[in-house]
Amino acid sequence: MAVFPRYRPRRLRRTGALRALVRETALDSQHLILPLFVQPGRGVRNPVPSMPGVVQTSVDELVRDAESALAARVHAVILFGIPERKDEEGSEAWREDGIVQAAVRELKGRLPELLVITDVCLCEYTSHGHCGIVRCGTVDNDATLEVLARAAASHAAAGADIVAPSDMMDGRVGAIRERLDADGFANVAIMSYAAKFASAFYGPFRDAAGSAPQFGDRRGYQMDPANGDEALREVWLDIEEGADIVMVKPALPYLDIVRRVKDETGYPVAAYHVSGEYAAVMAAGERGWLDAPRVMLEVLTSIRRAGADIIITYWAREFARAVAGAS
Numbered sequence: 001m002a003v004f005p006r007y008r009p010r011r012l013r014r015t016g017a018l019r020a021l022v023r024e025t026a027l028d029s030q031h032l033i034l035p036l037f038v039q040p041g042r043g044v045r046n047p048v049p050s051m052p053g054v055v056q057t058s059v060d061e062l063v064r065d066a067e068s069a070l071a072a073r074v075h076a077v078i079l080f081g082i083p084e085r086k087d088e089e090g091s092e093a094w095r096e097d098g099i100v101q102a103a104v105r106e107l108k109g110r111l112p113e114l115l116v117i118t119d120v121c122l123c124e125y126t127s128h129g130h131c132g133i134v135r136c137g138t139v140d141n142d143a144t145l146e147v148l149a150r151a152a153a154s155h156a157a158a159g160a161d162i163v164a165p166s167d168m169m170d171g172r173v174g175a176i177r178e179r180l181d182a183d184g185f186a187n188v189a190i191m192s193y194a195a196k197f198a199s200a201f202y203g204p205f206r207d208a209a210g211s212a213p214q215f216g217d218r219r220g221y222q223m224d225p226a227n228g229d230e231a232l233r234e235v236w237l238d239i240e241e242g243a244d245i246v247m248v249k250p251a252l253p254y255l256d257i258v259r260r261v262k263d264e265t266g267y268p269v270a271a272y273h274v275s276g277e278y279a280a281v282m283a284a285g286e287r288g289w290l291d292a293p294r295v296m297l298e299v300l301t302s303i304r305r306a307g308a309d310i311i312i313t314y315w316a317r318e319f320a321r322a323v324a325g326a327s
Helices: 009-013 016-021 059-071 099-110 141-158 172-182 202-209 231-241 251-266 274-284 292-303 316-326
Strands: 033-039 045-047 055-057 076-083 115-122 162-166 189-196 243-249 269-272 310-312
Touching: 009 016, 009 115, 033 059, 033 099, 033 274, 055 059, 055 189, 059 076, 059 099, 059 141, 059 316, 076 099, 099 115, 115 141, 141 162, 141 172, 162 172, 172 231, 189 231, 202 274, 231 243, 231 251, 243 251, 251 269, 251 292, 274 292, 274 310, 292 316
Parallel strands: 033 055, 033 076, 033 310, 076 115, 115 162, 162 189, 189 243, 243 269, 269 310
Antiparallel strands: 045 055
């Protein structure tokens, strides 16, 4: 008869209660942020074909979705605006009565306990679909900073708790922090998309936000997927400029970056489980190739285990309901 060591790992796997007792990674709905897409109108609920379960909504419907998120114990949302019109400068991004500003005011008025985060970028608002001001066929980094800061300040004035610049312009966190402080919004936090990679996983989001570039691509300002050390340099730059939370995007192909950022900075780290990651699992689930709910739990746990304090995910409500149903 074989002689086994005294320690048998299977002892603690025998029942659900034992497994839960020694579970190393805790994942709860309080760690999640739900992305929401808002557009003008009333009673609007437009499904996004490439993202099953995700819709573009008007402000009134957005409030209903936020209420359902709160009821499921998801306490934070991030807003992406789909404006009525677009122009070269993306001027709808900073209008006092812009679509995101209107949504923020309604959410904070109706659901003051909800944490409202706003994406700060120009790609949804520009006619060319790029994340900044275009001059002579390329994005002018420095000209873009003032516009981004103006947009962030307008979100703060509407009541946003956190602004999240996603454009990847050099120096934008510092410009936004300076403008927020000057305008009296010192308590509004910045969650920077610090390490945002030029990923093939963004396609469905661009359908949802109507933000595909009309020429070229975004590799000139989003990061090379091969670069890990550069990602840490980007993160440290944003921290030095005043970022309160730093984000890695996408999540699953960059879990090594999430781990490094957490270990090397000690700052709150967010990871965005992006549209393509979500859509791939949902499509496979619809075809019966994967058990999508189980994959959801495994994926979100892996992101948390890698070191993310915060996960932005289209599964936020589904996860919260699954946990509530299991308890």
